[in-house]
Amino acid sequence: MKPKYASLSEIQRELTAGTTSCRQLVEFYLTNIEARNAELNVFLEVWADEARAQAEAVDAKLAAGTAGRLAGMVIGLKDVLAYQGHALQSSSRILDGFKSLFTGTAVGRLLAEDAIFIGRQNCDEFAMGGSNENSAFGPVRNALDPARVPGGSSGGSAVAVQADMCLASIGSDTGGSVRQPAAFCGVVGLKPTYSRVSRYGLVAFASSFDQIGPLTHSVEDAASLLEVMAGADEFDSTSSQEPVPAYSQLLTPAASYRVGYLANAIELPGLQPEVRNALERTLAELRARGHVVEAVEFPLLEQMIPTYYILTTAEASSNLSRFDGVKYGYRAPDATDLESLYKKTRAQGFGPEVQRRIMLGTFVLSASYYDAYYTKAQQVRRLIKEKTDELLRQYDFLVLPTTPTTAFKIGEKQDPVSMYLADIFTVQASLAGVPAISIPAGADAQGLPIGLQIMAGAFREADLLAFAQSLLPG
Numbered sequence: 001m002k003p004k005y006a007s008l009s010e011i012q013r014e015l016t017a018g019t020t021s022c023r024q025l026v027e028f029y030l031t032n033i034e035a036r037n038a039e040l041n042v043f044l045e046v047w048a049d050e051a052r053a054q055a056e057a058v059d060a061k062l063a064a065g066t067a068g069r070l071a072g073m074v075i076g077l078k079d080v081l082a083y084q085g086h087a088l089q090s091s092s093r094i095l096d097g098f099k100s101l102f103t104g105t106a107v108g109r110l111l112a113e114d115a116i117f118i119g120r121q122n123c124d125e126f127a128m129g130g131s132n133e134n135s136a137f138g139p140v141r142n143a144l145d146p147a148r149v150p151g152g153s154s155g156g157s158a159v160a161v162q163a164d165m166c167l168a169s170i171g172s173d174t175g176g177s178v179r180q181p182a183a184f185c186g187v188v189g190l191k192p193t194y195s196r197v198s199r200y201g202l203v204a205f206a207s208s209f210d211q212i213g214p215l216t217h218s219v220e221d222a223a224s225l226l227e228v229m230a231g232a233d234e235f236d237s238t239s240s241q242e243p244v245p246a247y248s249q250l251l252t253p254a255a256s257y258r259v260g261y262l263a264n265a266i267e268l269p270g271l272q273p274e275v276r277n278a279l280e281r282t283l284a285e286l287r288a289r290g291h292v293v294e295a296v297e298f299p300l301l302e303q304m305i306p307t308y309y310i311l312t313t314a315e316a317s318s319n320l321s322r323f324d325g326v327k328y329g330y331r332a333p334d335a336t337d338l339e340s341l342y343k344k345t346r347a348q349g350f351g352p353e354v355q356r357r358i359m360l361g362t363f364v365l366s367a368s369y370y371d372a373y374y375t376k377a378q379q380v381r382r383l384i385k386e387k388t389d390e391l392l393r394q395y396d397f398l399v400l401p402t403t404p405t406t407a408f409k410i411g412e413k414q415d416p417v418s419m420y421l422a423d424i425f426t427v428q429a430s431l432a433g434v435p436a437i438s439i440p441a442g443a444d445a446q447g448l449p450i451g452l453q454i455m456a457g458a459f460r461e462a463d464l465l466a467f468a469q470s471l472l473p474g
C-alpha cells in the first residue's frame with residue numbers, strides 16, 4: 001500500500017514550495033480516516049477540530065519562520081500515552097471516563113516541535129497481546145486483508161500508518177508491540193534502547209521493559225521522532241543521561257559491518273518458509289555488498305518466552321494493582337464494601353487476558369513460588385542479556401525475522417500460549433534492553449508483508465538506523 005507521503009522531508013519540501021499546507025495535510029488524513037476507520041477500528045477517538053486548529057497554528061509559524069522540527073508531521077497516539085485533557089484508557093473498560101491530568105514527556109516533546117496529533121489509537125488492553133484482539137473496543141483489522149490481525153499490541157498505530165491515516169504513530173514496545181505490528185503491516189517500527197525515551201506518561205505494563213517507539217513509513221522519520229523524544233528526564237529516574245545524537249543527520253552507513261544471524265532461529269520449526277527465504281535473501285545481499293555475515297549460536301532461545309512472560313506478568317500484576325475502582329476510571333456500581341469494590345471493579349473492568357496475566361504474575365511472586373519462578377527468571381534474564389551484549393560486541397548487528405509468520409487470521413490463535421510463542425523473535429531485545437527495528441522485507445505468496453528485524457548494542461541507534469535505511473529500497 002503506497003502512502004501519499006513516504007516521509008516528513010517530502011512533506012516539508014511541499015510546505016516550503018507552498019504546494020500544500022498543514023491544514024490540507026490534516027484534511028487529507030481525516031478523509032482517509034473517515035473512509036476506513038469504521039471498518040478497520042483504528043482510532044478510538046479522532047481529534048479532528050483540534051488537529052485542524054493545531055495545523056493552522058503551525059501554518060502560521062511556518063509563515064513566520066518559527067516552526068519546529070516536526071512541522072507537517074501528523075501523528076496518532078497509542079491509547080497508552082498521557083496527553084493532558086484527553087481520554088486515556090489503554091483500551092480497557094477499567095479506565096472508562098478517565099482523562100489524562102498531564103502530558104507525558106515524549107508526547108510533550110513532540111508537541112513542542114510542532115507535531116500535530118490527530119487521534120487516539122486502539123491497542124491490546126494494557127498493551128498485552130500480539131494481535132489487537134484483546135482490546136475492550138474490539139479488534140483492529142489489517143488494512144491489506146481485513147480478515148487478518150494487524151499484530152499487537154500497537155495494532156491501531158500500525159494500521160493507521162499502513163492505511164495512510166496519519167504519517168506516523170507513537171506506540172509502546174514491551175516485548176515486540178511496536179516491531180511485530182510494524183512487520184504485519186509493512187511499515188517501520190523502532191524499539192529504542194531501554195531508558196532512551198522517558199516513560200513518564202506511558203501507562204506502565206512491565207516497567208523494566210517498556211519503551212515508547214515510533215511506527216513510520218521511513219527510517220528517516222523514525223530517526224527524527226526518536227531524536228525529538230529521547231533524552232534525560234527528571235520525571236523518569238530510569239531515563240538515560242546519555243546525550244542524544246542527531247539521528248536524522250547520521251543516516252549514512254559504514255561501508256562494511258559485521259553482521260550475525262541466529263542460526264538456530266532460522267531452523268525453528270514453525271518458521272514460515274517465505275519468512276526464512278526473505279531473511280536468507282537479505283543475508284546474501286549483505287554479503288554481496290561486502291558486509292561480513294556469520295552464523296551465531298544463541299543457546300538460550302528456548303528460555304526466551306518463559307523468562308519474558310514470568311517477568312512481565314510479575315511486573316504487570318504489581319503495576320495494575322492501582323486500578324481498584326478508587327482512584328481512576330470505572331467503579332463497579334454493585335459493590336457493598338471495600339473488598340467487594342476491589343473485586344467487582346477488577347473482575348468487571350479488566351478483560352480476560354489482563355486477568356490471566358495478573359493471576360500469573362501474582363502466582364510467580366507468591367511466597368512459595370517466588371524463588372522457583374521470579375528469581376530464576378531474573379537470573380536467566382541476566383544470562384540472556386550478557387550473551388546478547390557479548391554478541392553485540394562481536395557483531396555490529398544481529399539480524400533475525402521479526403515474526404515467525406506473516407499476519408494470521410482474526411480468531412485463529414485461541415490458545416494464549418500459541419499467541420505468546422509468536423513473540424519468540426522480539427522478546428530478546430526487550431529482555432536485553434537493546435534497540436531493535438523492524439523494516440519491511442517483501443511479502444509472502446499472499447501479498448502479506450514480511451518484517452526483518454535488526455538488533456544493535458545499547459545506545460547504538462544511530463548505526464542501527466543508518467544500516468536499516470541502507471536495506472530499504474529507494
Ligand code: GLN
Nearest residue numbers: 127129130174175176177
Ligand atoms: N506480545 C507481547 C505481549 O503480549 C508484547 C506486548 C508488548 O510489547 N506490549 O506481552
